[in-house]
Amino acid sequence: MRLRFVTSGLRTTTQDAGRPEYTHIGVPIGGALDKAAMRYANSLVGNALQTPVLELTMTGPRLICESAGKVALAGAQFTARVNNQLVDSRQAIALTAGDELSFESPTTGYRGYLAVEGAWQVKTWLGSASALRIGSYELLASAVWRAKDVLETRSARVTPWPAIVLPPTPSNAIIRAYRGPEYDRLEPSAVAQLIERPISVVAPSNRIGLRTNTALSLRHSAHATEMVSSGVQPGTVQVTHDGQAIILLADAQTIGGYPRVLQCTSRSIDDLAQLRVGDQFSLTVLDYPTH
Amino acid sequence: MTAIIRPYGDTAALIEFTSDDGAIPNAMALNRVLRAEDPQGIVSTTPSYDSILVTFDTAKTSYSKVHATLVALLERAHPELNASERLWSIPTCFDPSFALDCEPLQRELSMSWDSLVETFCQSEYRVKAIGFLPGFPYLAGLADTLRCSRMKTPRARVPASSVAIAGDQAGIYPLDSPGGWRILGRVPIPLFNPERQMPALLAPNDRVSFLPIALDAFTELGRQWDHGDLDIRTWIS
Known part of the structure; x- marks a missing residue:
């Protein structure tokens, strides 16, 4: 599927399981902060659980669907709208070309995880697609999403037995x-x-x-x-x-x-x-x- | 060797070496075997001075298995093998235009710039840890006569590739960053280059020496690097 960013939101980045194998040369592990939410969102769209996701921070992006597919949101409770109509964001959302997906800031939680069906066509660095900022450096600048950027995924081989992942039960108190x-x-x-x-x-x-x-x-x-x-x-x-x-x-x-x-x-x-x-x-x- | 192994959270073990003089060589020796053996289920090893943090994947192994593996590997970790680690000879320009602390260092150490540079380049250093920034090497081996204070107020921006000293350590800034170490020179290539398959120039336990070069040689090496004509393997012996 293909999604075009109309606005980027406060900070929307690509995140996955990170780079745990490079700590000996001082590279932070990085990756999705809420990995349970990443896995759950991916399971809802039938992706492998470590497929990259968009990490939304407090204010989500506005996206136009340019070719059809499914997305799913987990983590913080952002309210999702398709063409301005409220949708149930706790299950996969099917989008067709021309649909506009937007979010309202979450009532609880801070970071949302948007899974996008398919194999992500994004750059990786040291085996991970995750954005990583060190001081003023973006070590993988293309993983930080901006207005007009386009996220493309290709159909992935269908998992014969899709992973069943229970929805996370946050107890952040x-x-x-x-x-x-x-x-x-x-x-x-x-x-x-x-x-x-x-x-x-x-x-x-x-x-x-x-x-x-x-x-x-x-x-x-x-x-x-x-x-x-x-x-x-x-x-x-x-x-x-x-x-x-x-x-x-x-x-x-x-x-x-x-x-x-x-x-x-x-x-x-x-x-x-x-x-x-x-x-x-x-x-x-x-x-x-x-x- | 005396090592304490204990759990550090639910997916890591911390190994700390305790003997006063042998702690760091022992840690480095264990790190060497750990990386060579790459035991099942171990995700990362982070050596730092006299300790190693080992993280593991609980789907593939457990703390008790990791503990047993570490105990077995300790038997085979011989510090004398550290002497065979690669030795870098890194061309470094000590021109006052790069040596931001040229004046204060001469004052604090009561040394001329020439003898300061000469003393610095006579030592062989050892990478004790990489951290603070990706690719920042903490180098032990600084001559006692070069021990110096940090800046009271750190600089907002130390240029990338600056060679620096503070306390009894030396280091090289891989990226532009704030920093309070005393700057005495610059290396003509980036210490950390995301485009390379192994982005950090140095690895823990590497041996390092600095080779003084003039400003025109610095410029020429930088130009060769930019054109992809510089084979830095020739810096290793």
């Missing part, structure tokens, strides 16, 4: 996490402030990380005042020198020098994608299974 490598650096007062109590997302927050309204006390390390940089992951809760907890997301750098006090579960990382500045959530700590 409760984020589950395991203890991180430097959990013991948290003073008891910091544990009390960080865990099981509501904390808020504050600006600036973006695909690199979520900042929080926290001021946590840390124990000084037994070994040195400055930590040697070590690997970090999406979902790592770091505490900066001024005591602010930052939760890293997909576009974060690959190593860091701040204490890693918690590591969110894979499932909760998807939920973090839907938090906006001002939203509240609480962190709950799980025990590692015994091995």
Whole structure:
């Protein structure tokens, strides 16, 4: 199918599973922040689950269908309209040439995922179609959509047994996490402030990380005042020198020098994608299974 | 070697080496075997100084299997093999037009520019980690006499390919970016080039030395690079 962008929305990018294999040379993993939503949207249009999707941020694009096909939306609850008529965006939407698809900003959540039926004809870099911004660089500029751009997909080989994916059930008010490598650096007062109590997302927050309204006390390390940089992951809760907890997301750098006090579960990382500045959530700590 | 292996979330293990002087060589040696063996289900390995972060795919393996694999690989990780890692000789121009901290560095280190450059180029460096930016190498091996402070206020824009020092480390900025390290020269080619199949010039554990070149040689190498005529494999021995 073919879709032409009339407007781009706030920031609409191509995202997929990202580039997890290049962290040793400092390339952030990237990819869809809410991967459960990406997989679910793809399942609704019959795509392989890791097919790229459009990641919509707060304000969606306006699209004209130039050749027919199905699309489906998951993640944040954007209201979708076809030719100005409300449509049920929780199932596949069949579009024919000339249809106009538009979105209203979501009432809950922050990022929407639009799957488009077929094999995407887009550029990839290091095995992924995902946009990645480092400072002022767009490392895959064509993955950032602008007015007049055209997204084209070709019919893909039909999966004989389409994947059945249950709709995600976001619980972004409760984020589950395991203890991180430097959990013991948290003073008891910091544990009390960080865990099981509501904390808020504050600006600036973006695909690199979520900042929080926290001021946590840390124990000084037994070994040195400055930590040697070590690997970090999406979902790592770091505490900066001024005591602010930052939760890293997909576009974060690959190593860091701040204490890693918690590591969110894979499932909760998807939920973090839907938090906006001002939203509240609480962190709950799980025990590692015994091995 | 003394290593602690523990889970770090539900899809990763962190290996930390603890012996005081051997920690980094041991980590580098394990990273070397890990990349060579590429065990089933391991998605990424991120070495950084004395630790390695290993992530895995829970559909293909489990934490306990990864743990067992790491224990087995530790037996075969011999730090003496690190000596055979590739050695780069990177042409670098130390002309004052690139050395943004030429004056302050001479003042802080009480050294003439010529002896500062000579000292810098005499050392062999080792890539201890790549991070901060894609392709940014953290280089250990800086001479004690070149230890220097960071800028109090970082620059808003350090030009790409700038060679820099701070504390007891050296580095090369792969992209234009803000930065507080002291700038003493520039490399004639990009350290990170998205168009290349392996976009970063350097890899963890590589050995690096800097070869001083004049401004006209810098310009000529840059021109050759732009025309695709520069074979950087000749920089490796």
